[in-house]
Amino acid sequence: LAKTTQPISMDSYEGQEVNITCSHNNIATNDYITWYQQFPSQGPRFIIQGYKTKVTNEVASLFIPADRKSSTLSLPRVSLSDTAVYYCLVGDMFSGGYNKLIFGAGTRLAVHP
Amino acid sequence: NAGVTQTPKFRVLKTGQSMTLLCAQDMNHEYMYWYRQDPGMGLRLIHYSVGEGTTAKGEVPDGYNVSRLKKQNFLLGLESAAPSQTSVYFCASTPATSPIEQFFGPGTRLTVL
Secondary structure, three states: OOOOEOOOEEEEEOOOOEEEEEEOOOOOOOEEEEEEEEOOOOOOEEEEEEOOEEEEOOOOEEEEOOOOOEEEEEEOOOOHHHOEEEEEEEEEOOOOHHHHOOOOOOEEEEEEO | OOOEEEEOOEEEEOOOOOEEEEEEEOOOOOEEEEEEEOOOOOEEEEEEEEEOOEEEEOOOOOOOEEEOOOOOEEEEEEOOOOHHHOEEEEEEEEOOOOOOOOEEOOOEEEEEO
């Protein structure tokens, strides 16, 4: 299983763009990269998923370089409500790897006024 | 749609007592999961199920049992609770067609004295 490494915490201010980078050096060919968001006292919520290059949805963008050994979650113009823990996960969708998804400690993002 | 619901929301047990946590989902998802989250840490997979009548062990299964008698329900049992099982328990479900996006319940906060 691909192990992921991401910063423990980050601070930002309202209106800024936040980029959280995740390292996954031993990612396998069939692995997808997924990011979740967790607010205090709530379960995690799926944000975005990608395999390579760039993926964008209404919440965030995900940038994946050609070697796929890292990925960057980009949150445009954050607000106080984006304060949460963000998890980067790597897993194989097609051979049961999704049942072994590992939620590490995540990155605690604090957005300040 | 209620999504994923968990019962109860809070519970305090004494060491040695038993209890069952109930997870229900109304999205007709095939896969269901039980995780535990300890303070300041990520989620760890306890057990999971890929269909009615089938269950499998996750990363930390010891001390827990599960049953999936109906597709919409996934039960987590503690036969003899221990203080080390004090945690927040999250249930999640996902469709077989897109297993990497998990939908989480609100959690059950369990304290074992």
